[in-house]
Amino acid sequence: xxxxxxxxxxxxxxxxxxxxxxxxxxxxxxxxxxxxxxxxxxxxxxxxxxxxxxxxxxxxxxxxxxxxxxxxxxxxxxxxxxxxxxxxxxxxxxxxxxxxxxxxxxxxxxxxxxxxxxxxxxxxxxxxxxxxxxxxxxxxxxxxxxxxxxxxxxxxxxxxxxxxxxxxxxxxxxxxxxxxxxxxxxxxxxxxxxxxxxxxxxxxxxxxxxxxxxxxxxxxxxxxxxxxxxxxxxxxxxxxxxxxxxxxxxxxxxxxxxxxxxxxxxxxxxxxxxxxxxxxxxxxxxxxxxxxxxxxxxxxxxxxxxxxxxxxxxxxxxxxxxxxxxxxxxxxxxxxxxxxxxxxxxxxxxxxxxxxxxxxxxxxxxxxxxxxxxxxxxxxxxxxxxxxxxxxxxxxxxxxxxxxxxxxxxxxxxxxxxxxxxxxxxxxxxxxxxxxxxxxxxxxxxxxxxxxxxxxxxxxxxxxxxxxxxxxxxxxxxxxxxxxxxxxxxxxxxxxxxxxxxxxx
Numbered sequence: 115x116x117x118x119x120x121x122x123x124x125x126x127x128x129x130x131x132x133x134x135x136x137x138x139x140x141x142x143x144x145x146x147x148x149x150x151x152x153x154x155x156x157x158x159x160x161x162x163x164x165x166x167x168x169x170x171x172x173x174x175x176x177x178x179x180x181x182x183x184x185x186x187x188x189x190x191x192x193x194x195x196x197x198x199x200x201x202x203x204x205x206x207x208x209x210x211x212x213x214x215x216x217x218x219x220x221x222x223x224x225x226x227x228x229x230x231x232x233x234x235x236x237x238x239x240x241x242x243x244x245x246x247x248x249x250x251x252x253x254x255x256x257x258x259x260x261x262x263x264x265x266x267x268x269x270x271x272x273x274x275x276x277x278x279x280x281x282x283x284x285x286x287x288x289x290x291x292x293x294x295x296x297x298x299x300x301x302x303x304x305x306x307x308x309x310x311x312x313x314x315x316x317x318x319x320x321x322x323x324x325x326x327x328x329x330x331x332x333x334x335x336x337x338x339x340x341x342x343x344x345x346x347x348x349x350x351x352x353x354x355x356x357x358x359x360x361x362x363x364x365x366x367x368x369x370x371x372x373x374x375x376x377x378x379x380x381x382x383x384x385x386x387x388x389x390x391x392x393x394x395x396x397x398x399x400x401x402x403x404x405x406x407x408x409x410x411x412x413x414x415x416x417x418x419x420x421x422x423x424x425x426x427x428x429x430x431x432x433x434x435x436x437x438x439x440x441x442x443x444x445x446x447x448x449x450x451x452x453x454x455x456x457x458x459x460x461x462x463x464x465x466x467x468x469x470x471x472x473x474x475x476x477x478x479x480x481x482x483x484x485x486x487x488x489x490x491x492x493x494x495x496x497x498x499x500x501x502x503x504x505x506x507x508x509x510x511x512x513x514x515x516x517x518x519x520x521x522x523x524x525x526x527x528x529x530x531x532x533x534x535x536x537x538x539x540x541x542x543x544x545x546x547x548x549x550x551x552x553x554x555x556x557x558x559x560x561x562x563x564x565x566x567x568x569x570x571x572x573x574x575x576x577x578x579x580x581x582x583x584x585x586x587x588x589x590x591x592x593x594x595x596x597x598x599x600x601x602x603x604x605x606x607x608x609x610x611x612x613x614x615x616x617x618x619x
Contacts, residue, residue: 119266128156129270136278142285147185149254149278150178157239157267159258161228165203166243166252174203174252181229200227203253204356206240208329210250212272213240214265218257228257239264243275249326251279308350310343311494312487316479320347323476328355333426335471336449338478339584341528344449345409347478352405357445360404363397368413376418377434386435398431398442405445411471412452412463423467446471456591481523481530488518491527495534496546508538509545521553522576524583575610578603582612 119125132152139145146164153162164178179186202223206213215238218225228235235257243252254275256264308324310317327334328351336344345364352362367375377386381396397406408414414422425431426446432439448471457463481488493510500507523529537550578592585591593603606612 146178150180341526342478368410382434412450499538
């Protein structure tokens with residue numbers, strides 16, 4: 115770790131002393147200030163800065179600055195709250211890469227985040243701060259007016275920064291009132307929700323994955339059943355990330371024919387085909403600097419998949435009717451309710467494109483797997499519907515809550531939203547009742563009158579129908595998902611008198 119430093123033993127002793135001093139801090143501000151001062155002393159730099167992301171990972175703010183041995187109190191307006199404009203900080207943060215520059219004067223980096231001095235800044239080191247979950251939480255930065263070899267400090271500074279992050283979180287937990295809610299700055303980014311509704315374990319896992327990919331350029335593949343909110347999650351990734359000031363464009367790959375989809379995505383030049391009387395930019399160009407969501411990417415035709423693969427690999431597009439390609443800067447998010455690995459095995463989806471899209475997969479849970487999120491979502495949709503209709507808020511009867519809890523929601527969040535909005539329209543009083551909801555419940559005998567065998571058959575019937583609905587009636591895919599041979603699956607369908615009409619109804 116210290117091989118690049120001129121006096122490794124002396125430095126190791128000084129570093130150990132910093133660990134000991136920081137471990138004795140009892141307040142967050144003292145901890146961060148001591149950390150910034152320690153960085154300056156260890157590196158021999160005139161300047162040390164500490165930047166931390168907020169709880170949603172959307173805003174980077176300066177938490178401490180030490181200049182010429184003194185802690186500084188800079189005005190809030192001078193702090194780069196939107197780091198998107200600071201390319202050097204953004205690169206180190208989003209790529210999780212150490213940046214070390216020996217000659218700032220000859221570099222192309224904008225260093226407006228450094229304080230103005232008579233003498234120019236020459237050397238700079240920027241190290242990402244990583245927490246115990248290996249998620250980037252901020253940056254530490256050292257700069258000097260002299261030429262100093264700072265690369266050798268990067269590893270030890272990163273470890274010291276991880277220690278400080280852990281100690282800061284411990285201090286915040288100790289100072290939290292008993293039974294009180296976690297403050298936004300102390301909570302993990304994954305618990306913030308990113309504007310999404312839900313507190314279940316399944317959704318907390320989704321939030322955690324979002325926090326890890328938010329500031330990365332990785333292609334994200336959103337999976338999950340129809341209606342689970344894939345477009346909503348894609349929009350959250352865009353609006354909470356560094357591209358939020360640019361365009362967010364959605365294209366459903368199953369909505370238009372192959373030839374029109376190609377021209378829609380790539381654009382065309384005048385004369386490329388009959389009716390092309392002018393040049394037209396495609397969606398890749400329209401989303402430049404922003405995000406393009408390719409919804410239902412599993413339905414994209416095979417010839418077009420090859421062209422999409424080139425866009426992902428080379429970052430360039432060639433409009434129809436043109437011999438020239440041009441570079442684009444677009445973040446691609448793909449979404450599908452199908453299992454792409456199955457489509458690959460069937461020859462309906464390119465294997466190389468699948469691995470390129472699945473660089474960072476996020477599987478969205480079905481609503482039936484989200485526990486009490488059903489009630490939170492239902493109340494959220496009801497409040498929005500009441501606000502839109504300019505009527506008083508409605509309450510919920512216990513019978514309705516029991517009904518929602520017992521329903522499987524094959525249409526997931528989208529189905530729940532439609533049911534609640536319809537119920538609000540039907541409700542003429544102040545309380546939502548069972549008669550306001552029309553759920554697709556299968557007609558079954560009263561559970562209290564069933565024996566054990568009949569109850570098990572009822573549960574099995576519901577599982578089979580739900581699986582068929584999820585796979586659009588495909589019996590082979592349903593059998594594979596349930597771990598049954600196809601003949602056994604068909605036998606069970608016949609024994610329970612299940613046909614495709616049950617699935618569609």
